[in-house]
Amino acid sequence: MIHPIRVIFGDTDQMGVVYYGNYLRFFEASRAALLRFCGKSHRDLDAWGVALPVVEAHCKYGRTAHYEDLLEVDVTVGEVRGASMRFDYAITRGKDAIATGWTRHAAIGPNGRPRALPAEFVAVLSSAAARTPGLGPGY
Amino acid sequence: MIHPIRVIFGDTDQMGVVYYGNYLRFFEASRAALLRFCGKSHRDLDAWGVALPVVEAHCKYGRTAHYEDLLEVDVTVGEVRGASMRFDYAITRGKDAIATGWTRHAAIGPNGRPRALPAEFVAVLSSAAARTPGLGPGY
Amino acid sequence: MIHPIRVIFGDTDQMGVVYYGNYLRFFEASRAALLRFCGKSHRDLDAWGVALPVVEAHCKYGRTAHYEDLLEVDVTVGEVRGASMRFDYAITRGKDAIATGWTRHAAIGPNGRPRALPAEFVAVLSSAAARTPGLGPGY
Amino acid sequence: MIHPIRVIFGDTDQMGVVYYGNYLRFFEASRAALLRFCGKSHRDLDAWGVALPVVEAHCKYGRTAHYEDLLEVDVTVGEVRGASMRFDYAITRGKDAIATGWTRHAAIGPNGRPRALPAEFVAVLSSAAARTPGLGPGY
Numbered sequence: 049m050i051h052p053i054r055v056i057f058g059d060t061d062q063m064g065v066v067y068y069g070n071y072l073r074f075f076e077a078s079r080a081a082l083l084r085f086c087g088k089s090h091r092d093l094d095a096w097g098v099a100l101p102v103v104e105a106h107c108k109y110g111r112t113a114h115y116e117d118l119l120e121v122d123v124t125v126g127e128v129r130g131a132s133m134r135f136d137y138a139i140t141r142g143k144d145a146i147a148t149g150w151t152r153h154a155a156i157g158p159n160g161r162p163r164a165l166p167a168e169f170v171a172v173l174s175s176a177a178a179r180t181p182g183l184g185p186g187y
Numbered sequence: 188m189i190h191p192i193r194v195i196f197g198d199t200d201q202m203g204v205v206y207y208g209n210y211l212r213f214f215e216a217s218r219a220a221l222l223r224f225c226g227k228s229h230r231d232l233d234a235w236g237v238a239l240p241v242v243e244a245h246c247k248y249g250r251t252a253h254y255e256d257l258l259e260v261d262v263t264v265g266e267v268r269g270a271s272m273r274f275d276y277a278i279t280r281g282k283d284a285i286a287t288g289w290t291r292h293a294a295i296g297p298n299g300r301p302r303a304l305p306a307e308f309v310a311v312l313s314s315a316a317a318r319t320p321g322l323g324p325g326y
Numbered sequence: 327m328i329h330p331i332r333v334i335f336g337d338t339d340q341m342g343v344v345y346y347g348n349y350l351r352f353f354e355a356s357r358a359a360l361l362r363f364c365g366k367s368h369r370d371l372d373a374w375g376v377a378l379p380v381v382e383a384h385c386k387y388g389r390t391a392h393y394e395d396l397l398e399v400d401v402t403v404g405e406v407r408g409a410s411m412r413f414d415y416a417i418t419r420g421k422d423a424i425a426t427g428w429t430r431h432a433a434i435g436p437n438g439r440p441r442a443l444p445a446e447f448v449a450v451l452s453s454a455a456a457r458t459p460g461l462g463p464g465y
Numbered sequence: 466m467i468h469p470i471r472v473i474f475g476d477t478d479q480m481g482v483v484y485y486g487n488y489l490r491f492f493e494a495s496r497a498a499l500l501r502f503c504g505k506s507h508r509d510l511d512a513w514g515v516a517l518p519v520v521e522a523h524c525k526y527g528r529t530a531h532y533e534d535l536l537e538v539d540v541t542v543g544e545v546r547g548a549s550m551r552f553d554y555a556i557t558r559g560k561d562a563i564a565t566g567w568t569r570h571a572a573i574g575p576n577g578r579p580r581a582l583p584a585e586f587v588a589v590l591s592s593a594a595a596r597t598p599g600l601g602p603g604y
Contacts, residue, residue, distance in 0.1 A: 056219055058212045058347055060340040062393055067336050068519045068568075069489030073197045076486070080195055084255065101526075102485045108521045115340055116223065151485075197486055199479040201532055206475050207380045207429075208354070211347030240387075241346045247382045254479055290346075334497055336490045351475045358473055362533065394501065 049085060049177050051078035053119040053139075065112040071147050072105055075137045078121035079151070082135075086176045096169050100153040103132070107149035117141050125174045131155045131162040133170070188224060188316050190217035192258040192278075204251035210286050211244055214276045217260035218290070221274075225315045235308050239292040242271070246288035256280050264313045270294045270301040272309070327363060327455050329356035331397040331417075343390035349425050350383055353415045356399035357429070360413075364454045374447050378431040381410070385427035395419050403452045409433045409440040411448065466502060466594050468495035470536040470556075482529035488564050489522055492554045495538035496568070499552075503593045513586050517570040520549070524566035534558050542591045548572045548579040550587070 053074050061067040083093070093099060113119055119139050126134030132154050139146040157163035192213050200206040222232070232238060252258055258278050265273030271293050278285040296302035331352050339345040361371070371377060391397055397417050404412030410432050417424040435441035470491050478484040500510070510516060530536055536556050543551030549571050556563040574580035 054216070054220075056212065056216045057339050057341075058215055058345050061335050062338040062340065062342040063335075063518075064340040068522060069336055069486050069493070072486030072489065073195065076197055077193070077195045080255065081193075101480075104523075104525045105485060106521075106523050109519060116219065196478050196480075197484050200474050201477040201479065201481040202379075202474075203479045207383060208347050208350030208475055211350065215347070240341075243384075243386045244346060245382075245384050248380060332494070332498075334490065334494045336493055351473065354475055355471070355473045358533065359471075394497065 049078070049082050049123055049179060051081040051121045051123060053077060053121060055113055055115055055117045055119065057115055060115050063112075065114060066117075068107070068109065071107050071109075071139070071149065072151075074119065074121055074139060075105070075107075075123075075135070075149060075151060078123040078137060079135050082123050082173065082177055086172050096166055097158050098163065098165065098169065099156040100133070101156060102151050103154050104152040105149070106151075107147055109147050110145040111141070113139075113141060113146050119146060124177045125170070126150055128165060128170050130164050133165060188217070188221050188262055188318060190220040190260045190262060192216060192260060194252055194254055194256045194258065196254055199254050202251075204253060205256075207246070207248065210246050210248075210278070210288065211290075213258065213260055213278060214244070214246075214262075214274070214288060214290060217262040217276060218274050221262050221312065221316055225311050235305055236297050237302065237304065237308065238295040239272070240295060241290050242293050243291040244288070245290075246286055248286050249284040250280070252278075252280060252285050258285060263316045264309070265289055267304060267309050269303050272304060327356070327360050327401055327457060329359040329399045329401060331355060331399060333391055333393055333395045333397065335393055338393050341390075343392060344395075346385070346387065349385050349387075349417070349427065350429075352397065352399055352417060353383070353385075353401075353413070353427060353429060356401040356415060357413050360401050360451065360455055364450050374444055375436050376441065376443065376447065377434040378411070379434060380429050381432050382430040383427070384429075385425055387425050388423040389419070391417075391419060391424050397424060402455045403448070404428055406443060406448050408442050411443060466495070466499050466540055466596060468498045468538045468540060470494060470538060472530055472532055472534045472536065474532055477532050480529075482531060483534075485524070485526065488524050488526075488556070488566065489568075491536065491538055491556060492522070492524075492540075492552070492566060492568060495540040495554060496552050499540050499590065499594055503589050513583055514575050515580070515582065515586065516573040517550070518573060519568050520571050521569040522566070523568075524564055526564050527562040528558070530556075530558060530563050536563060541594045542587070543567055545582060545587050547581050550582060 059066050059070045119141050122138045124136045126136040134150050134152045136150045138148045155165045198205050198209045258280050261277045263275045265275040273289050273291045275289045277287045294304045337344050337348045397419050400416045402414045404414040412428050412430045414428045416426045433443045476483050476487045536558050539555045541553045543553040551567050551569045553567045555565045572582045
């Protein structure tokens with residue numbers, strides 16, 4: 049799924065580019081949008097009895113991004129194991145490759161212990177991620 | 188002008204609400220959107236020979252805002268003096284008043300010294316602020 | 327009380343100066359240090375049965391601050407009313423006045439309703455704020 | 466080298482723990498401290514004719530970190546290749562392992578093109594990183 053990000057002043061640093069740590073904010077915004085698009089917000093993950101804390105994050109930086117750039121974050125579901133999953137991200141600005149990365153998440157049950165991911169949950173996420181909806185301001 | 192903001196995890200703090208300092212990010216995002224809507228980005232302010240550094244900022248907090256809230260920032264042009272101007276902000280979530288505030292900006296010329304704001308610049312901004320365009324994802 | 331802040335890259339924006347919204351982080355860091363110095367962390371405010379949510383914030387910007395600057399935030403207790411109080415801040419770098427500001431806080435009891443500030447609490451805070459301890463890395 | 470970080474409210478998110486993206490801020494703060502300790506700030510890298518933009522970042526999360534925690538970031542010089550280098554980080558709170566990670570940096574010359582890292586620069590950094598100075602508030 050494509051999630052748009054408009055770069056603001058507060059995202060940049062004194063090199064005149066987006067601060068490297070802020071890409072993890074962009075990743076998070078896009079995976080929240082994906083969950084929301086599934087009708088399953090982080091809030092609603094409760095309904096599945098699953099929490100998805102980040103256990104590992106990675107980012108590889110390409111072309112620099114600047115103030116006012118309209119970036120697109122393409123978020124997809126990566127490797128799914130029994131009790132963990134990965135989201136993959138590719139950030140572009142037009143044809144420029146800005147950054148790629150991934151986050152790995154543990155699947156935790158209501159009791160705070162690892163649990164298997166519900167197959168239906170993964171299916172819903174994956175099929176949503178494959179779509180590219182026309183996104184309005186309330187995306 | 189109305190600028191939408193979707194609250195992400197990274198905007199919240201451990202009280203479960205938007206961190207108080209992040210409202211200044213929301214203010215900035217909305218005034219950048221206003222300038223952009225005028226076809227006058229911060230970048231293009233050069234064309235007017237004007238920079239607008241913030242010299243004072245104020246925020247009054249109302250109802251708390253939460254993760255995934257879709258906030259609306261209404262940004263308008265406040266008091267304009269010879270060599271400074273104010274932007275006013277009102278943030279709402281549906282009928283809830285979340286925050287109000289303002290930022291005051293000095294008008295600085297290319298030589299780094301105070302200068303009078305061009306009347307046309309102020310007119311363009313003010314009339315743009317009065318409108319509420321339908322905003323797409325690239326707002 | 328004086329609280330030191332070392333400016334990092336992530337605090338700056340593309341103008342090469344500290345982003346205006348980050349001063350509210352610096353304010354918060356200093357008032358947390360003050361509470362800690364009183365042996366009363368935000369956590370421990372529970373012991374007094376008081377929460378202090380920010381209801382208003384103000385910042386006036388002076389000289390710009392830059393990457394690697396070692397700033398000093400002087401935090402003091404401002405006006406105390408029945409059920410609210412103010413913290414005042416003055417940020418300097420050597421003899422340069424960088425910013426001044428204040429935050430106003432409601433005093434909220436365990437039931438979520440306004441309550442009177444315990445006189446002893448205010449006295450402890452005020453006398454701590456008046457001191458300038460030698461601060462080590464664990465300040 | 467050990468660099469202390471005090472967690473503030475603004476670092477946390479609504480899960481009551483440090484937001485995952487902020488660890489990249491902590492990494493940056495520690496490597497800036499290391500360069501400073503060598504008498505070679507990012508500013509002074511000019512003297513060496515070297516810029517070190519981040520090209521890749523990685524973080525693995527362990528125990529969660531909370532408001533007011535005093536974290537220690539142990540930053541060391543990792544693999545050095547001809548025209549790039551890595552910094553490695555291990556964040557602890559007492560005996561708790563909070564996070565580990567690394568950042569890889571390209572070495573760029575004044576003309577914006579890759580260049581070999583000066584051997585002396587690498588030697589100075591590496592020996593500084595191996596030390597654990599007593600750090601004052603101006604660390």
